Amino acid sequence: MNVRPHALLGTSALAAVRAQCESAVATWCRDWGVDASAFTVTCQRAWEQPAAPAWRGSLQSGAETMWLGWDNELRGALQRLLFPPDRQVGPHAGVAAMAAAGASAALDALAAVLGRALLDNEVPFAGDAADVSPALRQQASGAVLVEIRLERHACRCLLDYASVQRLAGSAAATAAPLAAVDLRDLLGGQPVRLAVTAGSANVGLGSLLSLAPGDVIRLDTLADEPLAVTGPDGATLLRGYLGTCQQQLALDIVAGDQSSGVAA
Template identity: 80%
Template sequence: MSVRPYALLGAAVLAAVRAQCESAVATWCRDWGVDASAFVVTCHRAWEQSAAPAWRGSLQSGAESMWLGWDNELRGSLQRLLFPPDRQVGPHTGAATLAAAAASAALDALAAVLGRALLDNEVPFAGDAADVPAAMRQHGSGAVLAEIRLDRHACWCLLGHDSVLRLGGARPAAAAPLAALDYPALLGDQPVRLAVAAGQASVGLGSLLSLAPGDVIRLDTLADQPLAVAGPDGAVLLRGYLGTSERQLALDIVAGDQSSGVKHDL
């Protein structure tokens, strides 16, 4: 049997992760000399977002993990943020190779500062396009998806449950072992319908149609053999002989019967 954590994150946990993301973005903006108000940070439970961002790679630190992704136009938005057009100069007709390289370096730096802030460790960014584990997007996974938006484009950060717990200031308490259950006492009052098989007979269709009161049908059960008592699933539980008790048909259980693997003492 496979098991997985099931965590329903509260608003306070989302706010703690968002605050850490905002702090990381503010640090990056200070280092690169841009206005932090250009960015909007939001956090959601990972399973609440159906869209799958373009994942670029992951960072791993022990049991903690983080995935980063961004759309193709984000680098261009960073370039325009770092190098806004000068209205006093005419349009540039050449390729802005230096500005493009700076925007790429800025994006790499943003991934690094997010890794340091959210994983609390100097972890290199592994730039691969591997898929995010499906369990992180399942309902109740405990993962958080942070969106760092610049204009119409965004950088997404999918944070695993272990990191979310650390940033939210909570650790799951060790579960106490479950007490042993007394199943006979717990289920003792539950009613169970039993079927007593008196026997079977094979009768031709013509004979069946001509049967009349007083005719006898011989069963395949010998008179000196006990009858089988079956449970709801058809399995034979015990055996016994028909009799009467207080003017009602009853069953006298055979002592020491082993049909069900349990010895019945009278």
Template identity: 40%
Template sequence: MSVRPFTLLGTSVLDTVRAALAGAVAQWAGAWGVDPALATVEVLRASERGASGFAWQQCWSDAGRSVWLGWQNELGADVQRAVFAPDPGYAPSLARLAPAGAELAFTRLQAGVRESLLAGATRAAGAMAAVPPALFAQGGGALLLRVRLGKQALDCLLNAEAVSALAPAPDQPVAALAALDYLQVLRAVPVTLTVRAGGARIGLGNLMTAGAGDVIRLDNSVDDTVTLVGPGGNALFEAYLGQRDGMVAVELSSTSLSLNGAA
């Protein structure tokens, strides 16, 4: 049986991580004269969004912790509008300085975000590190934070190690869980098994005219074993079809398949 860690992220963890980032964003907004209402922070479990739709630009790592930063190119224009509100009275010289100032402001925002989420981290050397798909799996322990500025957003993806560093789990519940006999707990969990009795190939015309009473012959002999399949589609056992107490039943054969890799 294969086992992977499953991390539960409660609202207290989400609130703690969001507060860490919101403080940095508020400090940045105050320093650059940005209306605090324009710079908002939201946090979600990464599994709630999935891996698609994000343009990752940077990766920072330290001691197993990692954070990915990503944004669409249009975000730069929103930063400029937030820092330098459009004003027809601006002198031409200020209008020329606005893009450079907005670029500096955006760089400082990235630095503040990075420091609040991953203090002391160094940027990944060479090509940007790929985001492991497991981060977006259910129970992966990763969080996705979004700093919204206008219509665009700065996306921040934290792996489980980075989340744990910001919001450590209480020691007592973890110790209690470690003391549990998980096999004893799992014995009471119901599992649905499916029986694969065989397959058949017939012409589409025959299928369209098939009706009650017609017989479709499978590719298995009546003496052949059938396969019991687990919820994840893994073959668990071989068995023989039979009956017991008026119900269809299966008798596990001596050539039961390995449970290794079963979901």
């Protein structure tokens, strides 16, 4: 049986994760001498994000995983922040290349700071393509998406539920397991429409158009073969023979038939 977390995550859990991320960004800003107010940090449940961003890679620490991704233009925005253009003095040869290299180093440092703060991981971030399980974007997966915005561009972090639990602490505490439920008692009164398949036949279009009362169409079911009873999803539940009961057609279930786990 496949199971997965069902964690709705309250605002206190999101706030705890956002605070950790804001602290990491503030540390990075101090190290690189930039104004922290240029950045905004938002935190939301991963399933509330309509589009999946392109991920650059992932970091792991034990059972926890964090994915990182950013816009292609984010590096240029960082370069403008770190090395604002001087309109009075044009750039000397090689200065633009040095600024671009500095922005790349700053972006790598930001990824490393986020890895240490959010995942407690000292492994340098490697920019390899990363696949994210679709289950993390399902309702109540427990995953959290953090966005660090600079101008119109963003660096994004996707944290799995194990990471969120550690960062949020008691704010992400899970509820007690639900008591066992007797599904037979719970669903026993629900009506289910069943279909009895008598058989099928292949008829040419010309023959179909020329059919008249009294003609006979032979089905692909033998007369002594039990008919299939199918559920709403089309799966065969039982088999039986046609008969009558109180002047209506009825089905005499074949004893011991368990086509789909339903005891007859």
